[in-house]
Amino acid sequence: MDFSAHAERVLDTALARGAAYADVRFERSRSERIEVRNGDVAGLSDTHSGGFGLRALVDGAWGFAACALFDDASLDAAAGRAVAMARAGASASRQRIGTIPLEAFVDQYVTPCERDPASVPLGERVALLLDAERALHSAATIAVGRAWLDLWRTDKEFYSSSGSRIAQTIYQSGGAISALAVGDGDSQVRMWPGDRGMYFGGGWEVLELAELRENAARIGEEAHQLLSAPQCPSGTMDVILGGSQVSLQIHESCGHAAELDRIMGWEANFSGTSFLDPSERGKLHYGSPIVNIEIDNTMPRGFATVGYDDEGTKSVRADVIRDGILVGFESSRDTAHLIGSASTSCVRAESWEHVPMIRMCNLNLRPGDVPFEHLFDDVRDGVYMEANRSWSIDDRRLNFQFGTQIGWEIKHGKRGRMLKNPTYGGITPVFWNSCDAIGDAASWFEWGTPNCGKGEPMQTGRTTQAAAPARFRNVAVGVGYGR
Amino acid sequence: MDADARRALAERVLARSRADAMEAIVSSDHRALTRFTHEFIHQNVDIENVAIRVRAIVDGRTGVASTNASDDGALDAVVKRATEIAAFAPRRTEPPLLATYAAVTAPAAAYVDATANATPEERALVAGAIFDQAATNGCWCSGYVTTSTGGVTIVTTSGADASFDGTECGANVKMTAGDSTGFAERYSTDVRVLDGYLLGSRAVRKAQRSAHPISVDPGDWTVILEPAAFGELVHFLGDHFSAQAYDEGSSFLSGRLGERVMGAGVTIRDDYAHARHPDAPFDWEGNPKQRLALIEDGVARTIVTDSEWAGKLGRPNTGHGLPAPNAYGPYPLDLVVDPGTASLDELIASTKRGLLVTRLWYVRIVDQRKTILTGMTRDGTFLIENGAIVSGVRNLRFNQSLVDALGACTFSNDQQRTGGYSYALVAPAVKFERFNFASTTDY
Numbered sequence A: 001m002d003f004s005a006h007a008e009r010v011l012d013t014a015l016a017r018g019a020a021y022a023d024v025r026f027e028r029s030r031s032e033r034i035e036v037r038n039g040d041v042a043g044l045s046d047t048h049s050g051g052f053g054l055r056a057l058v059d060g061a062w063g064f065a066a067c068a069l070f071d072d073a074s075l076d077a078a079a080g081r082a083v084a085m086a087r088a089g090a091s092a093s094r095q096r097i098g099t100i101p102l103e104a105f106v107d108q109y110v111t112p113c114e115r116d117p118a119s120v121p122l123g124e125r126v127a128l129l130l131d132a133e134r135a136l137h138s139a140a141t142i143a144v145g146r147a148w149l150d151l152w153r154t155d156k157e158f159y160s161s162s163g164s165r166i167a168q169t170i171y172q173s174g175g176a177i178s179a180l181a182v183g184d185g186d187s188q189v190r191m192w193p194g195d196r197g198m199y200f201g202g203g204w205e206v207l208e209l210a211e212l213r214e215n216a217a218r219i220g221e222e223a224h225q226l227l228s229a230p231q232c233p234s235g236t237m238d239v240i241l242g243g244s245q246v247s248l249q250i251h252e253s254c255g256h257a258a259e260l261d262r263i264m265g266w267e268a269n270f271s272g273t274s275f276l277d278p279s280e281r282g283k284l285h286y287g288s289p290i291v292n293i294e295i296d297n298t299m300p301r302g303f304a305t306v307g308y309d310d311e312g313t314k315s316v317r318a319d320v321i322r323d324g325i326l327v328g329f330e331s332s333r334d335t336a337h338l339i340g341s342a343s344t345s346c347v348r349a350e351s352w353e354h355v356p357m358i359r360m361c362n363l364n365l366r367p368g369d370v371p372f373e374h375l376f377d378d379v380r381d382g383v384y385m386e387a388n389r390s391w392s393i394d395d396r397r398l399n400f401q402f403g404t405q406i407g408w409e410i411k412h413g414k415r416g417r418m419l420k421n422p423t424y425g426g427i428t429p430v431f432w433n434s435c436d437a438i439g440d441a442a443s444w445f446e447w448g449t450p451n452c453g454k455g456e457p458m459q460t461g462r463t464t465q466a467a468a469p470a471r472f473r474n475v476a477v478g479v480g481y482g483r
Numbered sequence B: 001m002d003a004d005a006r007r008a009l010a011e012r013v014l015a016r017s018r019a020d021a022m023e024a025i026v027s028s029d030h031r032a033l034t035r036f037t038h039e040f041i042h043q044n045v046d047i048e049n050v051a052i053r054v055r056a057i058v059d060g061r062t063g064v065a066s067t068n069a070s071d072d073g074a075l076d077a078v079v080k081r082a083t084e085i086a087a088f089a090p091r092r093t094e095p096p097l098l099a100t101y102a103a104v105t106a107p108a109a110a111y112v113d114a115t116a117n118a119t120p121e122e123r124a125l126v127a128g129a130i131f132d133q134a135a136t137n138g139c140w141c142s143g144y145v146t147t148s149t150g151g152v153t154i155v156t157t158s159g160a161d162a163s164f165d166g167t168e169c170g171a172n173v174k175m176t177a178g179d180s181t182g183f184a185e186r187y188s189t190d191v192r193v194l195d196g197y198l199l200g201s202r203a204v205r206k207a208q209r210s211a212h213p214i215s216v217d218p219g220d221w222t223v224i225l226e227p228a229a230f231g232e233l234v235h236f237l238g239d240h241f242s243a244q245a246y247d248e249g250s251s252f253l254s255g256r257l258g259e260r261v262m263g264a265g266v267t268i269r270d271d272y273a274h275a276r277h278p279d280a281p282f283d284w285e286g287n288p289k290q291r292l293a294l295i296e297d298g299v300a301r302t303i304v305t306d307s308e309w310a311g312k313l314g315r316p317n318t319g320h321g322l323p324a325p326n327a328y329g330p331y332p333l334d335l336v337v338d339p340g341t342a343s344l345d346e347l348i349a350s351t352k353r354g355l356l357v358t359r360l361w362y363v364r365i366v367d368q369r370k371t372i373l374t375g376m377t378r379d380g381t382f383l384i385e386n387g388a389i390v391s392g393v394r395n396l397r398f399n400q401s402l403v404d405a406l407g408a409c410t411f412s413n414d415q416q417r418t419g420g421y422s423y424a425l426v427a428p429a430v431k432f433e434r435f436n437f438a439s440t441t442d443y
Helices: A004-016 A072-092 A122-136 A205-210 A212-228 A243-255 A333-338 A372-376 A428-433 B003-014 B072-088 B120-136 B196-209 B227-241 B243-248 B307-313 B344-349
Strands: A021-037 A040-058 A061-067 A106-110 A142-160 A165-183 A186-192 A198-201 A235-241 A293-296 A317-322 A363-365 A381-393 A399-411 A414-419 A423-427 A435-438 A445-454 A459-467 A470-477 B021-037 B040-058 B061-067 B140-156 B161-177 B180-188 B219-225 B268-270 B292-296 B335-337 B353-367 B372-385 B388-392 B396-401 B409-418 B425-440
Touching: A004 A021, A004 A040, A004 A072, A004 A142, A021 A122, A040 A072, A040 A122, A040 B072, A061 A072, A072 B021, A072 B040, A072 B120, A122 A142, A122 A165, A122 A212, A122 B072, A142 A212, A165 A205, A165 A212, A186 A212, A186 A381, A186 A399, A198 A205, A198 A445, A212 A399, A212 A414, A235 A243, A243 A363, A243 A381, A243 A399, A243 A428, A243 A445, A243 A459, A381 A423, A381 B372, A399 B396, A399 B425, A423 A428, A428 A435, B003 B021, B003 B040, B003 B072, B003 B140, B003 B161, B021 B120, B040 B072, B040 B120, B061 B072, B120 B140, B120 B161, B120 B196, B140 B196, B161 B196, B180 B196, B180 B353, B180 B372, B180 B409, B196 B372, B219 B227, B219 B344, B227 B243, B227 B268, B227 B335, B227 B353, B227 B372, B227 B409, B227 B425, B243 B307, B335 B409, B344 B388, B344 B409, B344 B425, B353 B396
Parallel strands: A040 B061, A061 B040, A106 A165, A235 A381, A363 A459, B219 B353, B335 B425
Antiparallel strands: A021 A040, A021 A142, A040 A061, A142 A165, A165 A186, A165 A198, A235 A470, A293 A317, A293 A363, A381 A399, A381 B353, A399 A414, A399 A423, A423 A470, A435 A470, A445 A459, B021 B040, B021 B140, B040 B061, B140 B161, B161 B180, B219 B425, B268 B292, B268 B335, B353 B372, B372 B388, B372 B396, B396 B425, B409 B425
């Protein structure tokens, strides 16, 4: 791809029509999905999409126009529409927000990829899923077996009127298996890996690492066993969360809470606000002193790892919670400017036709020093919970209630019988301050989420919350079935 | 792009077919959004796109490929990819059937020129009227004004030729006043009904009336959910009406057709022609949609099917297919809950002690088969005592089986379209005699 001539035309047109600054992303993406369901290839699709999205800043207000056509007339029309949108916005607005970047980058970035998915024959891809799905039916109660994979490649070029010219090729891949057991008026689900599958930046090697075939029979058997497992008890007790559930806990109760656009009310009517305030930086005891959470948009295998974000900011690492204290936020250029800070490179758009906005990217809980098996050691009465099934949190990210697919009783430091329908709830900072042990680096993994929703119209984001299993004291358990 | 242009594009696709059968879906849309917060517009968006989806069938095998480019090279490539995938894919248990020609009529007022031609200045005027209400009343507001035009054309080598054009518009606003918030929304096909003053002042009244909210104890409450709140729950019933979920056992309806499953007076339909939400008269396979009573006076009457599940279960095709490839089964996209006879004010007046809820948030499934849902109240929750609203209430979390709640309920006599960008359905307000709240917040 080389859209430099198109970029020059569309940016020049936007500036000529009155924009003080403009930037444009040209993108071509390919997404392939294969899904096997009960022995059938229920979905086999290959989607190509291309177009450009242009931002124009006029009198401190942004306009955005997107178009799939690249001819001169379409480029000119899009520039006109973006400027008109910005001008109409400025006429009604009682504040000004837009900032013009001082830096310009000329660079390129390609996701490290051990095996390009394009080199894997379609037959090999389908065979993997058919084999894994077949193995899920390890018990007669398995009513639905599913196995799927997603492969994405996005080529994008970013140009700005400040002089940036950035070319990137992003590879993202992942897949999962799922078994639904039905019997006696009940249904129970199990998935692998984790609760969303294994997704991160890279190629076919992600699917090999996921070991779908190797784990399918066990996952089917666990779904079957859950039908007759005892109900998770209710009460206040200690909880150990598996790594993927800690990842979900970070995502919902830290990641979204620390998005600076939410904090400033930019998502108030839909996704909500946050209990956090910029004035609490350096003061708020978000968690216990062992809780350290950081943005790392440079990490290998990060699902959100890129060279530059979608407003042309170079990817960075930045602390959000250090030794339990709130120290930073996920931000864009505009929002960071408002608190006298620098962008943490967290701006993403789902595709060329989506407006860039702050997204949770790679936001990780640093590992602790406790080997996984020793997390159980001094738990007298508790539950070990794995793999999310239900998740809900209020619009300020305080009151949460989560459920997992499976649990195990813990008595006197030992993991005991399987439990079904585990749920727990709490208040965000109280919960994170009850964290007294985090698994070591050996149990830490880059859990990716392919379907984080935010914005209107809703944009789907791809994000990693790397985490290890962790222990929390005195948690309200069984709350989902409390009546 | 109009229907003729979409049809011409679809025919250029089918003319390239070397498959046994082929379907071309061409969808065009032009969407605009003016989103605001703190009385400034922070997202002002205008998007145009045309997408082409090709389903090829070769020897009973299916392949799907998509593109949004329409030059000859792109069409050659998308047809080739779909055909290659189909030639390779394993054969399905149920052979795929493409739609044949069927006469369908779009519901009245699905397309309104004023909406299709709306400008950014018109949307800014609606937003500006909301800003005025916020400024005048010492509040701040966030929300959006949106207008869009969308069209779809489905043509198959089996003779189907279906087109639909529709417009959508909406505005919503959350108003914040110190320690309380309020909400108002309006969705339609006609932009001329969007009244920023009305929406802004309604949201202001909600926010002001819920100022200095008090805490109430969790537990079982009589609760009245306004349409925006009730819609968040009804939305989760959609999966249960799917033939796939019914057959596989994850639906609460599984094996219960013909039985009473909810209280008398509960009628839930799927109706693409409802005046408050006129939608396409055909599904994503190009088959005509049937207007169905899914629950009638509390009795489970039927489920929705597509071509595959009609064949599997030996039932009629109700026209509720989603775009291929579809692993999720058929789905009712146009849910409607029938109204009752009392006004919302009368529902409140008949409540000795209860809660009035404006809006719910982050509703999620706790237990699919039992229809247990959890979520939070937001943007205007009130205590009712002796038939009158007496105070705002701090927000609460609920855990409740929706089907159980619908066992004892009363509906208001007016329906609203709700759902915004997330979904679209038509619902009245509902009064549940027993609704379980599990925990509270301090705001």
